[in-house]
Amino acid sequence: MKDWRAVAATVGPATGYLAVFLLLPFIIVLLLAFSSAEGPGEAGEFTLRHFREIVDPVYLTVLWRSLRLALLTTVLCLVIGYPAAWAISNLEKSRQVLALIILVIPSWINLLIKNYAWIVILRREGVVNVILQGTGLSSEPLNLLFTEGAVLVGLVHSYLAFMVLPIYAALERIDRRLVEAGRDLGAKGWRLFRTVILPQSLGGVIVGCVFVFVLALGSFVTPDLLGGARGMMIGNLIQNQLLQVRNWPFGAALSVTLVAAVLAAVVVFVRVVGRAGGERAL
């Protein structure tokens, strides 16, 4: 086609915009991460010292915690979200839409507010402690806030809908006749689920896991509000290096590490989990 002028007029502006405000900034981060320069856009020599700095027990603890919490969040969202999606897909058609809307609305709520709600509930003079002391289950207020557990609860609460929606979409597409056929052939309960339902919904599971893992790994608000120093994750470390410590090259190296981890996670989920599931389905 000789439509290059039309292509340039339509695709050009937005692509140019993303090149300037997305690609260029990332190139600046990448260059700074591998440079001896102290600030973005400054000249410097190639070095790996900012990445060597990451291999320090203090920082490795944060990285390991980020990975662990993101994985735990994904597993918990899956364990809660799959049955929820299954329950919704078994409702009557008209009720399904209502149930989905009820479930999706909280995911529109601002993250700061959702996590703030957990501060109100978990702090020393919060709802949980008032109940525990009121019923005599505990004589002293417990320190529930600023723990890894609080971060985990906040992350699951924040991202649960991202797990339920793709799984529900996959379950909806399952050919119910196959389930009937499986039942007629004598498969029941767990066996029916493992051999008929799970393989067909695996696509939704993978998408949900990727969403939740990537969102949790890069989270800042939840660990910042609910974790404090003991619940710090890589996003908080990056913010700390950028805005407080002002060690920008190190912040850049951490950002590059986070992007690499996100990309690796996507590849692993899609390739490994997808392939394993495909074999099991056979």
Add this chain to the structure above:
Amino acid sequence: MKRQWRLAGLVGVFLFAYLPILVVVAYSFNDSRFALTWNGFTLRWYRVLLQSPEFLAALENTAIVGLTSTLIATVLGTLLAVGLYLYRFAGSSIVRALLYVTVILPDIVMAVGLLMFYVAVQFTLGRNSVILAHVTFQIPFVALVVGGRLQAFPRVLLEAAGDLGAGRIQRARVIILPLILPGIIAGAAIAFTLSIDDFLITYFTAGVGASTIPVRIYSMLKRGVTPDVNALATLMLATTFLLGWLGLKLSRVREEKLA
């Protein structure tokens, strides 16, 4: 019996999703500074909030940033979608990949990149830097939503109009625009929601004096739990529910019209 267990579980999940938020709403009407016990109904914290100059300034910033960025992103994103879906060209897969990368990139990384970019090119941080930053994450969503409308686009119409002598501009105005208008409106609504909802990228690129409502909430939270935070959170919730309800209503009207 099995069915009852399933429903009970579902209700449990709903409670987990809503209960924490309802506690905040209840506390926002509680006439007690320390919010421990119920001391009676009050609108005091809403008065405190609405009289705070910081809140009003943040509200103004949120509105200006939201509207301006949405306008720019809707134009750029719609053009992009039209180009991507109606023409075949070398490099279209790269542009598509760029869109998905923008969606999946963690906010914190985009925030760091934009801050470093502004510092490198010596762009003063303020309302303008925030608007330009928001357009960046809005474009892909507008393009994907409008693109969804274009997937089922009857190309024959364009060819027919061309055969009848309509020029490129005329075809765009008379055929493409009316068909994708619902997509453009939906895309703009999503872009606006993303803008007023964003905290992290605004926080990094706002500098001093360009705080939006989410940034304001954050700085209030950092100073501790106060009743006016509950009031602000409740107002944000009400806005979210109102926008969501409007969106659902609009989409339902659209479906009925199409049917």
